[in-house]
Amino acid sequence: MKSSDPFEVYVHVPFCMRRCGYCDFNTYTATDLGGGASRGNYAAMVIREMRLVRDWQLAHGIEEPPASTVFFGGGTPTILPARDLVAMLHATRETWGIAPGAEITTEANPDTVDADYIRELADGGFTRISFGMQSAVPHVLRTLDRTHTPANVEAGVRAADACGLRSSVDLIYGAPGESLDDWRASVRTAIDLGVSHISAYALTVEPTTKMGRQIAAGTLPKPDDDDEAAKYEIADDLLTAAGLEWYEVSNWAKPGYESRHNLGYWRNADWAGLGPGAHSHVNAGLDASGAPRKALRAWDIAHPRLWGMAIGEGRVPWGGSEEITPGENLEELIMLGLRLREGLDLGRINQAIASARESDASLPLQPIDVAQLQPMVDDGLIAVEADSDNRRRIVPTRKGRLLNDAVIERFFDLAGI
Structure with a gap:
């Protein structure tokens, strides 16, 4: 029995050129982590996982509709060759199908893409690219350990425009040393890019990160709640005045340009998460025989080497799963x-x-x-x-x-x- 819920696919790419000081995501800077988990064969491993997950779904009476959205996140998906992202997208189509008009997004570090890379994505079926801008102020970017420049972001957005891809940019507010004027400059710069979607997230400091240790040692000031609230209000005022409406606490878009993938998460859709540490979700419903099925949450093994070993053994590489009670x-x-x-x-x-x-x-x-x-x-x-x-x-x-x-x-x- 086909699910009545929308179905989405998320692919986590855990590789980065370097780890930013504030980041506690499941990311790694090594090119080869052993056990088959390397940048060079990562796409092939994810495609194998797709087939294992699909087989598991069918064995449990779960028949998902074609994917309405596909999202590549990280890490830095664009650290891989564009052809690898396109190969994983094509495998998604072969495994589950992709609905007509589906939203296909990748996150991108602005200094890992150029016009040729973006053109290859567009030709391969991508419809949207989300640039990690974070700030337009050089000293704030340095504090965040970001290596790109505002010019990199603008070049990426213009290349996406030329290919007919929709663009989004992500901003972070509350970095140590960021003034209100710094933040206004970043928001205005993002608006001036003419993108259809902007996300603005308050900096979250985790104690295990480089920044968390610097704040604990007193070498960087701790983010201030009142400062972050003021910056949220600045963003909301400027973005609203520019015609971008808030549709989720941290997200603004021109009408009709909301992130359909992220809305799926917030609306509790079904999704398959692929790659180390990715989460999956299946709503309660009826299985293929018409029997009741409980909702389920599952998560992949976090470390790429162990994740790759599980796939090599023909197992769905889940680190764990749990039923979601009513x-x-x-x-x-x-x-x-x-x-x-x-x-x-x-x-x-x-x-x-x-x-x-x-x-x-x-x-x-x-x-x-x-x-x-x-x-x-x-x-x-x-x-x-x-x-x-x-x-x-x-x-x-x-x-x-x-x-x-x-x-x-x-x-x-x-x-x-």
């Missing part, structure tokens, strides 16, 4: 929905509450009515809107976006989570 599904629906401009569908949440109570009568859950939300409305954290089908949707205000964790906690309290 109660956990409810929590995820709330957390994800309260990040989106389209809002949290109150009717869907109450259905999820009923489902969770049916599965476990001991859960102290209770349905939520609109009147219970009035204190959060009065506090300026949310708005209650009615969509075209007259369904109630809970939409975070800008204050609610800045205090997103607190809004989620208060919603959990109302639901009895």
